[in-house]
Amino acid sequence: MLRRTALATSALLIGALLLTSCTGGNTASAPTGAVDPDATLTVGLSLEPSNLDIRHTSGAALEQALVDNVYQGLVTRNGDDDNAIVPALATEWTISPDGLTYTFTLREGVTFHDGTAMTADDVVTSLQTAKDDATIQNSADLANVASIASPDASTVVLTLAQPNIDFLFTLTGRAGLVFKNADTTNFQTAANGTGPFTVASRNTGQSLTLARYDGYWGDKAGVAEVVLDYIPDRSAAVNAAVSGDLDVALEVDPELQSQVEGTGNFTIDTGLTTDKATLAFNNQRAPLTDQRVREALRLAIDHDALVETVIAAQTLNGPIPPLDPGYEDLTGSVSYNPDRARDLLAQAGAENLELTLTIPNVYPTSIPTFLVSSFADVGVTLKVESVDFSTWLQDVYTNHDYDLSFVRHVEARDFGNWANPTYYFGYDNATVQSLYAQAQATTDEQQSSDLLAEAARIVDDEDAADWLLLATPRTAVGTNVANFPKNSLNVRLPLAGVTVSSE
Amino acid sequence: MIRYALTRLGLLLLGLAVASALIFLSLRVLPGDVAQLIAGTQSTPEQVAALRESLGLDVPLWTQYFDWIGGLLRGDLGTSLVTGESVAAELLDKARVTVPLAVMSLTVALLIGIPLGVLSALGRRTAGGTALSVASQALAAVPVVWAGMLLVVVFAVWLGWLPPQGFPRAGWNDPGAAFRALVLPALTIGVVEGAMLLRFVRSATLQALGQDYVRTAAAKGLTRTRALVRHGLPNVGLSVITVLGLQIAGIIVGAVVIEQLFTLPGVGRMLVADVAARDLPKVQGELLALTGFVLLVGFVVDLVHRLIDPRQREAS
Numbered sequence: 001m002l003r004r005t006a007l008a009t010s011a012l013l014i015g016a017l018l019l020t021s022c023t024g025g026n027t028a029s030a031p032t033g034a035v036d037p038d039a040t041l042t043v044g045l046s047l048e049p050s051n052l053d054i055r056h057t058s059g060a061a062l063e064q065a066l067v068d069n070v071y072q073g074l075v076t077r078n079g080d081d082d083n084a085i086v087p088a089l090a091t092e093w094t095i096s097p098d099g100l101t102y103t104f105t106l107r108e109g110v111t112f113h114d115g116t117a118m119t120a121d122d123v124v125t126s127l128q129t130a131k132d133d134a135t136i137q138n139s140a141d142l143a144n145v146a147s148i149a150s151p152d153a154s155t156v157v158l159t160l161a162q163p164n165i166d167f168l169f170t171l172t173g174r175a176g177l178v179f180k181n182a183d184t185t186n187f188q189t190a191a192n193g194t195g196p197f198t199v200a201s202r203n204t205g206q207s208l209t210l211a212r213y214d215g216y217w218g219d220k221a222g223v224a225e226v227v228l229d230y231i232p233d234r235s236a237a238v239n240a241a242v243s244g245d246l247d248v249a250l251e252v253d254p255e256l257q258s259q260v261e262g263t264g265n266f267t268i269d270t271g272l273t274t275d276k277a278t279l280a281f282n283n284q285r286a287p288l289t290d291q292r293v294r295e296a297l298r299l300a301i302d303h304d305a306l307v308e309t310v311i312a313a314q315t316l317n318g319p320i321p322p323l324d325p326g327y328e329d330l331t332g333s334v335s336y337n338p339d340r341a342r343d344l345l346a347q348a349g350a351e352n353l354e355l356t357l358t359i360p361n362v363y364p365t366s367i368p369t370f371l372v373s374s375f376a377d378v379g380v381t382l383k384v385e386s387v388d389f390s391t392w393l394q395d396v397y398t399n400h401d402y403d404l405s406f407v408r409h410v411e412a413r414d415f416g417n418w419a420n421p422t423y424y425f426g427y428d429n430a431t432v433q434s435l436y437a438q439a440q441a442t443t444d445e446q447q448s449s450d451l452l453a454e455a456a457r458i459v460d461d462e463d464a465a466d467w468l469l470l471a472t473p474r475t476a477v478g479t480n481v482a483n484f485p486k487n488s489l490n491v492r493l494p495l496a497g498v499t500v501s502s503e
Numbered sequence: 504m505i506r507y508a509l510t511r512l513g514l515l516l517l518g519l520a521v522a523s524a525l526i527f528l529s530l531r532v533l534p535g536d537v538a539q540l541i542a543g544t545q546s547t548p549e550q551v552a553a554l555r556e557s558l559g560l561d562v563p564l565w566t567q568y569f570d571w572i573g574g575l576l577r578g579d580l581g582t583s584l585v586t587g588e589s590v591a592a593e594l595l596d597k598a599r600v601t602v603p604l605a606v607m608s609l610t611v612a613l614l615i616g617i618p619l620g621v622l623s624a625l626g627r628r629t630a631g632g633t634a635l636s637v638a639s640q641a642l643a644a645v646p647v648v649w650a651g652m653l654l655v656v657v658f659a660v661w662l663g664w665l666p667p668q669g670f671p672r673a674g675w676n677d678p679g680a681a682f683r684a685l686v687l688p689a690l691t692i693g694v695v696e697g698a699m700l701l702r703f704v705r706s707a708t709l710q711a712l713g714q715d716y717v718r719t720a721a722a723k724g725l726t727r728t729r730a731l732v733r734h735g736l737p738n739v740g741l742s743v744i745t746v747l748g749l750q751i752a753g754i755i756v757g758a759v760v761i762e763q764l765f766t767l768p769g770v771g772r773m774l775v776a777d778v779a780a781r782d783l784p785k786v787q788g789e790l791l792a793l794t795g796f797v798l799l800v801g802f803v804v805d806l807v808h809r810l811i812d813p814r815q816r817e818a819s
Contacts, residue, residue: 050780051586056554058543134553138545188587204586204593205768205776207672229672233766236668390535390781397544398551411545 033480039500040225041481043493044237044249048230049208051188052199054174055136060410060491063174065208065228068494070113071193073176074104074123074156075168079271079488083323083412085168089118089178089194090156099163099443104156110217112180113191113198120150122181127158130175141170163441165448166413196221196496206230210495222483222499241266247478247500250489254311257474266476270312271486274321274412275471277313277367280396280405283464284426288355288403292348294463297404298334299341300378301371307469309366316470318460323488324413325445326452333460341378354381355403358396360389367406367468397424408471410490415452418459427464431455508806515802522794523575523787527568530783536560537584537781558584571787580788585780590788593773600670600769601758604685604692608754609747611693612700617743619697620704621736624712625728627705636705642698647757651691651764658687668765688765692757696750700743707742711735741812748804752797 049062054071068076074090077083087093090104110118131142144167147159160167170176178194185192191199196218197210208228212221229246231237234253241249241260252260252268260266281288281297288294303315318330345351355375359368368384375382382404387395396402405424409417419436421428432455439451459465477484483497538555539546555561574581580590619635626632642650659667665687671680711717712731720730759771766772770789777786 053587057541057585058546134547134550135542135557137543139550140545140547186587203672203674203768204588205597205772206670227672231669231766233668236766239667240669388535388779390533390537390540390779392535393539393544394535398539398548407544409544414545 033501035222035482035499036502037222037224039223039502040227041223041495041498041500042227042229042245042247043495044229044231044240044246045493046230046232046234046237046251048205048232052191052202053187054177055130055179055187058137063491064489064493065210066191066193066195066199067174067177067492068195069197069210069226069496070191070195070199071177071179072195073171073173073178074106075171075176076494077169077172077412077492079323079492080486083169083274083488085172089123093168095168095443097443099165100160102158102160102167104158106154106156107217108154110194111215112183112194113213113215114180114185115215116180118178118180118194120153120156123156123178124148124150125181126178127156127176129179130177136175138170138173138175141173141175163443165440165442165445169413197226200225219496221496223495226495241476246476247481248484249476250493251312251473252476254474257476260476265479267479269475269477269484269486270472271475271489272321272323273410273471273473273488273490274323274414275408275410275473275490276316276319276321277468277471278407278409279371279466279468280402280407280425281463281465282400282402282404282426283428284400285403287348287350287353290348290350291463292344293350293353295334296341296344296348296350296378297375297380298463298466299337299344300374300380301466301468302336302374303468304336306367306370309370310469312471312473313469314472316467318456318467319418319465320415320452320456321470324415325449326415326439326456328453328456330457330460334463334466338378345379351379352381353379354383356383356385357404357406358385358387358392358402359406360392361386362389363406363408371406400424400426406468412488412491415456418464419455425465427459427462429458429462429464432458504809507809511802511805515798518798519791519795522798523572523791524568526787526790526794527571530786531564533778533781533783535781537783540781541585560584571784575791580792581784583777583782583785585777585782585785590785593785594770594789594792597768597770597773599675600685600767601755601762601771603681604689604758604762604767604769605751605754607685607689608692608696608757609751611689612697612750612754615694615697616700617704620701621708621731621739623701624705624708625731627709635701639698639701639705642694643702645695645698647691647695647760648764650695651688651761654687654691668767670767684765684767688758688761688767691764692754692761696753696757699753700746700750703746704739704743707739708735711739714738741808744804744808748800751800755793755797 047061049059049065051057052066054062054066072088074088075085076088078086089107089110091107093102093104095102106120106123112118127142127148130136130139131145133139144160144162144164145158146161149157151157180192183192196213196216198213200209200211202208207230210226212224214220231240235256237249238252238256238259240246242263249260257268261268281294283289307313307315315331317333318328320327345353357368357371372382372384392407396405416436417423417425418427419433435451435455439448439455442448442451473490475484475489480501482499482501485494538551538558538560542551542554571581582589583593586593623632623635655667658665666684670684671677675681708731712735714735717730717735720734721727725733758769759774762769762771763775774786774789777789
């Protein structure tokens with residue numbers, strides 16, 4: 001039953017993919033001139049990867065630049081289609097009814113950028129290495145894999161120790177990427193993948209240039225070259241777009257949006273992400289161990305007003321964002337009510353409370369400022385401690401030494417953090433843990449989703465944290481650009497289908 | 504002279520040795536570590552430990568220190584833990600922005616400081632001279648960042664003559680654009696440093712004007728100005744050389760700040776990013792190279808001073 005569903009979905013998706021790649025109709029305005037296959041596409045983004053070693057280095061910037069463009073796995077996800085899982089280096093797959101055996105049929109004619117053909121052995125070795133080497137990013141995703149084998153040259157079979165409904169999804173992540181066996185490339189400074197683009201050059205502190213790979217197995221990339229131009233300052237990015245240096249600008253500051261639109265050369269797209277701005281409460285530290293205090297803090301925040309302040313965002317009530325399974329609109333579970341917040345704090349004997357918010361200094365000050373005044377209104381003094389990210393990792397993430405913390409959790413399907421009492425949230429609820437384990441172990445997608453939703457409701461009811469907002473960044477896409485992707489661009493930026501027209 | 508140079512060189516090397524130890528130890532006080540940063544927020548403590556081991560961060564501090572010094576003695580500044588590139592190569596690459604910026608800043612400072620300093624001294628009783636003196640005092644007290652923002656508002660935002668920030672993607676392959684990108688940052692540093700230099704040149708000139716040999720020359724029929732130019736300024740020049748040594752250090756510090764403000768891909772911005780990334784071996788190399796450069800400038804200034812000032816040569 002499940003196998004049929006999986007096959008049916010994948011067939012549908014291939015169709016959808018073909019459609020979008022051929023007709024190119026997903027941007028609002030159709031470009032006027034003829035498509036220029038020799039064009040260079042220049043994309044302005046904010047966060048630069050520190051090196052190119054996607055296997056060992058964390059950070060969304062690396063995935064954004066390299067996954068789907070330079071490196072590929074057996075499967076990938078389509079952000080513009082609810083993060084659906086779609087074929088990449090595997091043309092199709094079957095899942096055994098017990099959810100334990102995944103059989104992938106490998107695509108033919110795949111070559112690495114150095115010209116060598118991809119073999120089943122490359123796939124097996126890549127996955128085995130990712131499982132065995134703890135220093136590889138997301139290695140833990142493969143811990144549940146019992147065996148990786150290749151019965152013939154075009155098949156790879158993965159066997160799990162226990163069913164895991166998210167397994168296919170984790171293969172779309174870093175642990176599932178396929179590398180050449182015994183590759184001698186220095187992956188920190190160079191790349192050798194199977195994707196539609198090669199890494200042409202890198203200018204640290206400035207830009208990363210990708211070039212079309214002519215030996216690509218699929219439809220060749222629509223542009224000859226892509227320049228990812230890293231501009232940390234938002235207004236500088238807008239200036240660059242206005243002056244014509246960029247074809248596309250990601251994460252346009254809403255306050256500067258009118259400047260970009262004013263040129264008449266751009267349309268603004270808004271996309272969904274799984275980028276959750278989480279106000280974490282240290283559930284293990286008094287007085288935040290008292291649910292009344294946590295609820296009071298949530299009641300003190302006017303989320304609609306916050307969204308108006310931040311603009312490029314929408315409210316998110318609950319730990320699961322709309323692109324992930326188990327999402328439920330929990331609007332109204334906590335509505336702005338400072339009077340009730342003051343009552344609850346009084347009941348908890350927590351008047352004149354002083355709390356510290358530890359926040360990495362990469363984020364703008366608008367959110368902490370908003371929180372300081374919201375909390376002051378209910379009698380809570382909030383001290384903001386702005387630290388660099390490394391210090392945040394040590395104090396908050398590793399040592400759990402904090403009251404409140406703010407970071408953006410960009411990862412998709414990361415609800416498991418609420419089922420892990422050793423995570424920095426310090427949230428420990430046996431029911432949630434059990435529901436999450438069941439949701440992972442079932443082979444029925446609907447059932448899994450329902451279980452996750454139930455667990456998420458408990459996390460929300462217990463006020464384990466506050467989900468301040470969901471980032472919905474705006475992309476300024478040049479009117480000469482077609483097929484630019486929309487969703488989850490902060491973690492995936494598939495550019496193969498994008499085309500640029502001459503004026 | 505040779506003995507003096509050798510002694511001075513010995514001092515330079517001693518300074519470097521002390522600096523290396525200070526740099527190494529002071530960086531170890533920073534919280535956070537590169538392994539945790541590389542591993543990220545979905546990592547387990549075991550993964551971080553494995554990464555620390557593979558990066559060679561689990562060996563004792565003194566071993567790390569002597570490994571570093573050993574590498575330095577072989578002329579190897581080490582490899583970045585984050586980018587995997589050679590520290591020396593990255594320094595050279597970023598120096599292509601920082602060195603021209605420093606040279607342009609110094610030029611601006613000299614063009615402002617020396618002529619205006621002399622003029623301000625000569626006309627100290629006139630309204631113009633007083634105005635110059637007051638203005639320089641105010642300018643010298645201006646924080647570089649503030650001066651930079653002001654210049655951006657005027658020349659980039661209002662007048663639109665120069666880019667507000669950034670460096671062309673093509674770098675020096677597009678020399679015009681690269682030069683234009685450095686004008687505002689160089690002006691920012693140059694004006695502030697130039698104001699300080701102006702004050703120094705002014706007081707040195709005033710001092711020279713009061714010297715007996717200038718008065719004697721004036722008594723023999725030269726005008727005050729000609730006496731100053733012929734006999735006074737060479738002495739002023741000598742002391743300016745010393746101050747210039749300090750100013751070059753000031754310009755380097757200014758560049759670290761200004762590159763951040765103007766998002767210029769230079770040594771300063773790289774240093775700030777590397778500290779944030781806790782890429783300590785790389786930060787060590789960068790700081791030592793900068794310290795070495797400043798010490799070297801001091802060394803050269805001292806030697807030049809001695810070479811051109813006969814009084815000092817006789818004194819030894």
